[in-house]
Amino acid sequence: MRIEPLPLESTNPVAELVPGRDAYYHTDLGATYLGDSSELLKLVPDDSIDLVVTSPPYALVFKKKYGNVDAEEYTRWFLTFSDEIFRVLKPTGSFVLNIGGCWNKGSPTRSLYQFELLLNLTKKFKLAQEFFWYNPAKLPAPAEWVTVQRIRVKDSVEYVWWLSKTERPKADNRKVLQPYSPDQLRLIENGYRAKKRPSGHNITNGFQKDHGGSIPPNVLQMGNNDSNGDYLKKCSEFGLDPHPARFPSDLPGFFIKFLTDPGDVVLDPFCGSNVTGRTAEDLKRKWLGFELVQDYLDGSKYRFDYINE
Structure with a gap:
């Protein structure tokens, strides 16, 4: 990748939000940090983030390279992050969590882990509204129940919980009219x-x-196919494995427009290939991305026209 340096006078625009740590790379508006977000979040000042929007590893039966926790352990694991997310959010801020469902191992029945997580999250957060991400291009899975035994239909919807610290977080649906x-x-x-x-x-x-x-409904229909995009082409060119669970830019984009203003700060603590950061940059918001896997951050550089390392 050809990296065009930022102007000499340019500095990390969000460095004060992660004191004592060097950014993995930064742009005019945001920065990524390599490390465990449960530790990086502890460095972020109280009441400093306008929006946290993220899609953490799901509790899938089959393990993924990026690491995912069993459904039985998921709530306990995620609450270590959510307590810090609550602390760093401004009183007017929002926490948007995209979380897919899963099947019970060896059974054509659904796990309730995401509902257990929601009930625990709402001990602190307010549930502002639930959204549903409908992806009509989803493959029929799990194959055993859908295409082999034919006793279930394909699962094409994922939950998106919109949570907040107060009953009236910043929001304006006029920014997302259809x-x-x-x-x-x-x-x-x-x-x-x-x-x-x-x-x-x-x-x-x-x-x-x-x-x-x-006014848009709370069912968001968005495909998730960037097979012809520069990100995948560059990852292939430079021998990097692309992140296997990318969400479409329209998903964070909807909530960034709906819940923030230009200049606000957007954080993704599980940024992966940094779709959120790129989308926030395009929408003139400041942004932070935390990621544990270095390869994914290396690939995420190809989403930007220039970066500074």
Whole structure:
């Protein structure tokens, strides 16, 4: 990779948030740090982060190279991180956790580990809202139950918990409005007679006002296929294994836009190939990424046009 140095006067823009540690690399707006995030988080000052958005290793039956904990141990393992996340978040901040489900070993039944984790997290955090990431391109798995015995359907949804320290974290759904449907555009143009719907909802004349787009649902439909992207091409070119569990940039991007403003600080304590950092950089937010596996950080450099090491 060709690394273009930053201007001489440029410094790590978030160095004060991880005192005493050198960044693995940094850009104009953010920095990555190599190490155990349970230790790195302890260095971050209280009430200093606007948004933590992350996708930690899931409690899968089959072990992955990046390391994943058994479902029975998952809650205890993750609470060592979440206590620190709670501490570093600003009172107006949010914690967005993408966590997939898993199957019980040897059984066509689902583990409840992510719900056990949520119940424990809400002893401190508020559950602002639950989201569902729908990926229509997911492969049919587990093969034994879905494609061999044909007694289950493919699992295409993952949970995304939006948690906060207070009941009213910073949020503005006007930043994530979606294009109106053709039907809604017709209503705006032709008008709508105010009336009470059979459901009991009172639909007023304000329903036909053009607000610039429709409020998105809490089901986020996003594919996860970057097979033709520069990241994978560069990893192949330089003999690096790409991170095997990357989420699409649209996922952190939605919450970064929804829950932060330009200049706010976004942290991903399990940053992997640093999709979150790159997305935050594109959206003019400061960012921090922590990662335990050096190879993944080496590959993540290829997401940026320039870095400083």
